[in-house]
Amino acid sequence: MLKVEGLNVFYGAIHALHDVSFEVKQGEIVTLIGANGAGKTTILHTVSGLVRAKSGKISFQDQNITTTEAHVILKHGLAHVPEGRRVFSQMSVQENLLMGAYARKDKDGIAEDLEKVYMRFPRLRERYRQMAGTLSGGEQQMLATGRALMSRPSLLMMDEPSMGLSPILVGEVFEIIRSINASGTTVLLVEQNAAMALSIANRAYVLETGRIVKEGSADALMHDDDVRRAYLG
Amino acid sequence: MKPATFLITLINGLQLGSVYALIALGYTMVYGIVKLINFAHGDILMVGSYVVLFMLTTVFAAQTLLAKVIAVAAAIVFCVMLGIVIDRVAYKPLRSAPRISALITAIGVSLALQIIAQLIFGSEQIKFPQVILNETLFKIDKKPVKSLPIITCCVSVVLMIALNLFVNKTKPGRAMRAVSEDMGAARLMGINVNNTISLTFAIGCTLAAVGSVFYAQKVGYVKPLMGSLPGIKAFIAAVFGGIGSIPGAVLGGFVIGMLETFVNYFASQYVDAVVYGLLIVVLLVRPAGMLGKAVREKV
Ligand SMILES: Nc1ncnc2c1ncn2[C@@H]1O[C@H](COP(=O)(O)OP(=O)(O)O)[C@@H](O)[C@H]1O
Ligand SMILES: [Mg+2]
Numbered sequence: 001m002l003k004v005e006g007l008n009v010f011y012g013a014i015h016a017l018h019d020v021s022f023e024v025k026q027g028e029i030v031t032l033i034g035a036n037g038a039g040k041t042t043i044l045h046t047v048s049g050l051v052r053a054k055s056g057k058i059s060f061q062d063q064n065i066t067t068t069e070a071h072v073i074l075k076h077g078l079a080h081v082p083e084g085r086r087v088f089s090q091m092s093v094q095e096n097l098l099m100g101a102y103a104r105k106d107k108d109g110i111a112e113d114l115e116k117v118y119m120r121f122p123r124l125r126e127r128y129r130q131m132a133g134t135l136s137g138g139e140q141q142m143l144a145t146g147r148a149l150m151s152r153p154s155l156l157m158m159d160e161p162s163m164g165l166s167p168i169l170v171g172e173v174f175e176i177i178r179s180i181n182a183s184g185t186t187v188l189l190v191e192q193n194a195a196m197a198l199s200i201a202n203r204a205y206v207l208e209t210g211r212i213v214k215e216g217s218a219d220a221l222m223h224d225d226d227v228r229r230a231y232l233g
Numbered sequence: 234m235k236p237a238t239f240l241i242t243l244i245n246g247l248q249l250g251s252v253y254a255l256i257a258l259g260y261t262m263v264y265g266i267v268k269l270i271n272f273a274h275g276d277i278l279m280v281g282s283y284v285v286l287f288m289l290t291t292v293f294a295a296q297t298l299l300a301k302v303i304a305v306a307a308a309i310v311f312c313v314m315l316g317i318v319i320d321r322v323a324y325k326p327l328r329s330a331p332r333i334s335a336l337i338t339a340i341g342v343s344l345a346l347q348i349i350a351q352l353i354f355g356s357e358q359i360k361f362p363q364v365i366l367n368e369t370l371f372k373i374d375k376k377p378v379k380s381l382p383i384i385t386c387c388v389s390v391v392l393m394i395a396l397n398l399f400v401n402k403t404k405p406g407r408a409m410r411a412v413s414e415d416m417g418a419a420r421l422m423g424i425n426v427n428n429t430i431s432l433t434f435a436i437g438c439t440l441a442a443v444g445s446v447f448y449a450q451k452v453g454y455v456k457p458l459m460g461s462l463p464g465i466k467a468f469i470a471a472v473f474g475g476i477g478s479i480p481g482a483v484l485g486g487f488v489i490g491m492l493e494t495f496v497n498y499f500a501s502q503y504v505d506a507v508v509y510g511l512l513i514v515v516l517l518v519r520p521a522g523m524l525g526k527a528v529r530e531k532v
Contacts, residue, residue: 069425073424074423082421091411099419099422102424
């Protein structure tokens, strides 16, 4: 479904990604794990068009999207829940959700998906008129996720959804990701919380200083000595 | 101050305030979305006045109502196109450059517009034709209340209400708010950021073009440097209200316009001192402006 080949990304003189290649297949949960600064966010930004690659190829559902603009990529069915949630703090919860459906024109479909998001996150329904900036971290994560679902994506990319949340909420967030995947959405999950990520993923890639150093089934990596030492402490 | 004089001064203050508010909205909306003080915005006011003048003296033989309507429409269309072209040609290439580069470019664009106007129309001031009816409506204590200030205020208020509805209730308005809060996140929503920025310039220039007619009519002439002074006052109004805030620009425009008019009545030599003094006080007490949000820099 998503295929990334030989990606090289620079920030000025900083070589942030070195020949990164990976693949996400329909229906999977794939996770990219790595320490802070490894380049996880850069990968997601490059896939969704916010950052341009110097070389390499990104294809999504057999279409080359390497140089496609960010606002067009979304229309291919690729949604991105950014690191730090980045909800629109000056807008209400409902306005945020409608922003997620900005590119869509099918009024009925949008209303239907809004209802689905409210079913999945009842707390958002209770707070639908509240300004997003006044929500708690966990609620903002739900809102950012719901907002991304409003574009009816076939692939959902999530950047550190567990960041800054209490252990109970982290468990809840991963349960949500599992259920989104179960309802037919493919998921690419970026995490520093390797144990949690590996526990729900089918496959995983390990990223170190801009290079993919290991890949395999989540089970295999969970029992890999190097991975255990470096990420599962 | 006699009640009649007070009322007339109040009306004049509202008139000037409306014009400042219309221009201040352009500063604040552009700042809100691209974080740029568009110093050329005051000169858009000048360009709008010249377009109206040109249409009514060169294009049309008689200044009929229809000719006036077309002249104002032409000024709006021309200013909108000019604003969008300036953004695409001068500011867009500097979007990710340090802010000071775009700021200096804006000053350059401002000078360029003034010089081009001088080359085409000369640097002398030219009498501005009457576009808006300015009859005496009624008299208070033998002092006439004219229609120009009243029309200026009414049209401006209608435009501000329309703008408020547009920004808060429509889909493009929501896109503008999204881009101004977080450009990257807005792109992830499928918003075409460049189009949204152009739309913002277009709205700012529409308001400036309308303001230009009211302003030129009030002062009675046009000249290439005429945009500087109201431009600076409107910029102060935007900063006073909180740059980036739409209600702030309206509030700032009216406060500065009123203040200027009343101080002018009592002690005209102190007008600028009072206006700048007020700005300094506000910035000391509330650095983000009256209605501005505390600045939250994004990385
Ligand atoms: N906008 C930027 N400008 C310059 N360097 C950046 C920028 N964003 C990230 N980097 C650098 O690129 C590397 C990868 O960062 P990032 O992708 O954010 O890592 P991660 O998400 O894995 O923590 C880091 O060394 C970081 O300092
Ligand atoms: Mg990151």
